[in-house]
Amino acid sequence: MSDDVCVSLEIxxxxxxxxxxxxxxxxxxxxxxxxxxxxxxxxxTVEEFCLYLxxxxxxxxxxxxxxxxxxHQLRASFVFQAANLSLGALNITSRATTGTRNDTDEExxxxxxxxxxxxxxxxxxxADRFRLEAEVDRAYPEAAPVRLPEGLRPPYTIRPGxxxxxxxxxxxxxxxxxxxxxxxxxxxxxxKFPDMVVDGQATCVLACDAKGQTAGLLAWSPCxxxxxxxxxxFVFAPPEAAANVARLLVDGFLETVARxxxxxxxxxxxxxxxxxxxxxxxxxxxxFVDGRLESHPVVFRQLxxxxxxxxxxxxxxxxxxxxxxxxxxLPRDILPVGAPAGRPRRDSLLGATYDRVRNFAELxxxxxxxxxxxxxxxxxxxFRRQGIGTILYYMDLAVPWEAALAGDLLQAGFAPMAxxxxxxxxxxxxxxxxxLA
Amino acid sequence: MSSxxxxxxxxxxxxxxxxxxxxxxxxxxxxxxxxxxRLNNNENALGPPPLAQEAIAAFRPERGAIYPSGDxxxxxxxxxxxxxxxxxxxxxxxxxxEVISSVIRAFCGPGDAxxxxxxxxxVYEWVAKFSGIEARLVPLVNQAxxxxxxxxxxxxxxxxxxxxxxxxxxxxxWNRARLERFLTALDGRSLVVLDEAYCEFLDDPDYPDGxxxxxxxxxxxxxxxxxxxxxxxxxRIGYLCGSLEAVDIVxxxxxxxxxxxxxxxxxxxALTDDAGHIAAxxxxxxxxxxALRDLFAAMGLEYISGAGNFIMVRTPLSDTLLYRKLMRExxxxxxxxxxRYPNWIRVSLAQEQAMEALAKALPKVLECx
Numbered sequence: 001m002s003d004d005v006c007v008s009l010e011i012x013x014x015x016x017x018x019x020x021x022x023x024x025x026x027x028x029x030x031x032x033x034x035x036x037x038x039x040x041x042x043x044x045t046v047e048e049f050c051l052y053l054x055x056x057x058x059x060x061x062x063x064x065x066x067x068x069x070x071x072h073q074l075r076a077s078f079v080f081q082a083a084n085l086s087l088g089a090l091n092i093t094s095r096a097t098t099g100t101r102n103d104t105d106e107e108x109x110x111x112x113x114x115x116x117x118x119x120x121x122x123x124x125x126x127a128d129r130f131r132l133e134a135e136v137d138r139a140y141p142e143a144a145p146v147r148l149p150e151g152l153r154p155p156y157t158i159r160p161g162x163x164x165x166x167x168x169x170x171x172x173x174x175x176x177x178x179x180x181x182x183x184x185x186x187x188x189x190x191x192k193f194p195d196m197v198v199d200g201q202a203t204c205v206l207a208c209d210a211k212g213q214t215a216g217l218l219a220w221s222p223c224x225x226x227x228x229x230x231x232x233x234f235v236f237a238p239p240e241a242a243a244n245v246a247r248l249l250v251d252g253f254l255e256t257v258a259r260x261x262x263x264x265x266x267x268x269x270x271x272x273x274x275x276x277x278x279x280x281x282x283x284x285x286x287x288f289v290d291g292r293l294e295s296h297p298v299v300f301r302q303l304x305x306x307x308x309x310x311x312x313x314x315x316x317x318x319x320x321x322x323x324x325x326x327x328x329x330l331p332r333d334i335l336p337v338g339a340p341a342g343r344p345r346r347d348s349l350l351g352a353t354y355d356r357v358r359n360f361a362e363l364x365x366x367x368x369x370x371x372x373x374x375x376x377x378x379x380x381x382x383f384r385r386q387g388i389g390t391i392l393y394y395m396d397l398a399v400p401w402e403a404a405l406a407g408d409l410l411q412a413g414f415a416p417m418a419x420x421x422x423x424x425x426x427x428x429x430x431x432x433x434x435x436l437a
Numbered sequence: 438m439s440s441x442x443x444x445x446x447x448x449x450x451x452x453x454x455x456x457x458x459x460x461x462x463x464x465x466x467x468x469x470x471x472x473x474x475r476l477n478n479n480e481n482a483l484g485p486p487p488l489a490q491e492a493i494a495a496f497r498p499e500r501g502a503i504y505p506s507g508d509x510x511x512x513x514x515x516x517x518x519x520x521x522x523x524x525x526x527x528x529x530x531x532x533x534x535e536v537i538s539s540v541i542r543a544f545c546g547p548g549d550a551x552x553x554x555x556x557x558x559x560v561y562e563w564v565a566k567f568s569g570i571e572a573r574l575v576p577l578v579n580q581a582x583x584x585x586x587x588x589x590x591x592x593x594x595x596x597x598x599x600x601x602x603x604x605x606x607x608x609x610x611w612n613r614a615r616l617e618r619f620l621t622a623l624d625g626r627s628l629v630v631l632d633e634a635y636c637e638f639l640d641d642p643d644y645p646d647g648x649x650x651x652x653x654x655x656x657x658x659x660x661x662x663x664x665x666x667x668x669x670x671x672x673r674i675g676y677l678c679g680s681l682e683a684v685d686i687v688x689x690x691x692x693x694x695x696x697x698x699x700x701x702x703x704x705x706x707a708l709t710d711d712a713g714h715i716a717a718x719x720x721x722x723x724x725x726x727x728a729l730r731d732l733f734a735a736m737g738l739e740y741i742s743g744a745g746n747f748i749m750v751r752t753p754l755s756d757t758l759l760y761r762k763l764m765r766e767x768x769x770x771x772x773x774x775x776x777r778y779p780n781w782i783r784v785s786l787a788q789e790q791a792m793e794a795l796a797k798a799l800p801k802v803l804e805c806x
Contacts, residue, residue, distance in 0.1 A: 258776070259777070303774050304757065304774065307464060330761065333467075
């Protein structure tokens with residue numbers, strides 16, 4: 001059973017309630033064992049979002065707030081109704097000092113909330129209803145040096161990864177043996193990985209040798225309501241046993257998730273140990289690693305039969321989609337969507353995450369706006385300044401306005417690289433910025 | 438503003454609904470084919486027995502306005518005559534799936550558990566899970582249900598053990614001695630459901646007839662169906678047979694009037710003269726089984742072939758990809774990842790034309806992969 005600390009409440013959309021809710025957030029973060037710095041960031045996030053959203057709420061509709069303290073993370077959710085929602089200040093490119101924005105006090109608050117949280121996510125729940133989630137991560141110490149297990153002997157068996165010490169060791173081993181691109185960031189601070197497993201945010205199978213020593217690891221996490229993103233297989237067994245251990249890990253993984261609620265599994269960071277026959281290659285992402293151009297296959301498989309979908313598609317993307325669907329033998333009805341006739345607001349909003357170690361950033365659209373092309377360019381420039389070379393963008397073809405952004409993406413220098421079947425509400429297109437840093 | 442989903446129990450919220458395949462015309466349009474060989478659901482390609490076909494043809498449309506017999510009266514009489522039992526020992530449902538639900542509702546409450554195999558017919562596990570009942574899943578041993586492991590999984594909370602005999606999808610089965618040892622060791626600690634959906638495909642004298650076993654073990658319920666051998670899958674007729682006491686208990690949680698009139702009439706007729714139909718179906722299945730065994734052996738593919746009108750084969754590529762590629766060739770198979778057999782497919786054994794279509798399509802799509 002989850003040991004999350006949870007508080008949920010409905011408050012009137014009045015600024016006077018922001019401070020008490022922030023106090024509650026601080027108590028919850030303390031109760032969940034977070035240190036002062038994270039507690040403060042969480043408190044600030046909650047207070048500023050409450051203040052901003054209270055000002056937006058239509059017809060004094062109440063604001064529903066959910067606060068959750070997990071082992072590895074604090075999470076705040078806000079469900080609200082707002083007509084003409086504009087959250088441009090939440091873009092990671094927003095700056096209070098650039099002088100390019102006419103910041104109101106409220107937007108300054110939003111800017112602060114966006115900076116205090118590690119990431120946020122906006123979901124459109126239909127009509128004028130939205131759900132905004134913000135997360136603050138626990139800080140963990142970096143991995144200590146770890147030695148590869150010696151004298152591993154068959155028979156190798158698979159077991160669910162639950163033991164905290166073994167998970168910590170396995171994550172550290174993977175980080176030590178495999179390149180950064182192939183390891184989730186939680187492996188670099190191995191204490192985080194077992195906490196994520198306890199929190200239900202990650203799941204894994206371990207391969208063990210005859211004496212129970214760790215011989216391999218394969219981990220996965222949900223990446224959408226339909227998809228699981230996996231990392232691995234990480235194999236620590238001798239070369240002569242590697243293929244067998246990899247096969248056991250992959251079969252153990254697929255058997256574990258076969259009757260869960262997910263339709264697909266995918267990865268951009270599968271290791272070379274992956275038994276290729278179990279997966280399909282959808283395309284490849286490019287990156288520069290130590291000055292060399294490397295290609296990272298996008299691997300995927302479905303967990304059940306695909307009997308077709310309808311997807312929205314802008315004219316600029318149609319040839320790419322038709323060729324891809326034909327190559328993958330995927331039955332799809334392609335529905336045309338034109339370029340946006342008019343934008344619903346001035347400022348667009350992009351969700352952005354990045355990882356300097358993996359030289360990798362990801363963008364997804366939360367709100368369309370007149371400045372979408374410029375906003376994309378600003379994000380690309382900001383990532384370049386951080387030295388990040390690989391910049392991805394995700395387009396969900398179930399959402400007409402998202403599909404209609406193909407022109408903006410091409411104009412901003414992105415190119416479609418792969419289609420993830422059922423990777424979002426429907427298929428998702430992975431775009432990559434063509435210019436590699 | 439809590440969502441509807443917030444108001445449902447966890448075991449419902451976290452349960453994934455089953456998405457059935459689309460109608461054939463839709464699939465044919467989507468995959469660009471003009472004909473589809475259905476080798477995915479273990480249907481009987483010969484259709485129903487002749488007398489059932491006649492009964493279906495003779496059904497007068499105006500009878501559609503009349504409710505069916507609420508408890509399948511005539512069909513239960515026919516089953517009682519066939520098996521030499523009381524009509525009250527039979528309970529007929531809208532397919533075996535409904536009967537599975539009724540039994541779990543009748544015998545399991547909060548905190549209880551069922552025991553079944555990890556790689557078997559999925560509906561036992563599904564119904565338990567979305568009813569808030571724990572499903573304790575026991576790994577197969579050598580592609581067969583392990584009586585020892587299943588016994589070891591039984592606890593004081595276990596109310597039902599589901600034994601699919603022969604097992605779908607491996608076709609393995611317990612013989613008389615193995616089943617008897619299992620029931621003796623279980624010693625009545627829980628109900629045992631013997632699901633014999635595919636029993637009519639077997640003619641081995643060592644196969645234990647559940648109808649006879651239940652006479653010696655009053656904790657045994659036998660499930661059978663008209664969907665497989667009898668070719669009446671479209672009418673959804675399944676039934677259970679057990680002791681008067683056990684069936685009376687299940688009847689309390691079973692919805693009456695759930696079985697349609699035409700299905701009851703067709704099933705009753707099917708029992709009347711089925712010997713020729715069963716013999717013809719067995720011949721068709723055996724011929725197809727031999728042909729596919731030869732095909733898979735020639736292609737160097739590992740297969741599992743036991744009892745029943747199906748065969749499983751391990752594929753050298755993702756089973757879900759192979760499914761799509763075979764669909765483009767007009768052949769529909771069942772992917773086995775959902776049965777916890779990743780990269781295996783199950784193929785129903787049917788007439789020569791369908792088997793030839795598969796024999797032509799499979800090497801073609803594997804060569805292109």
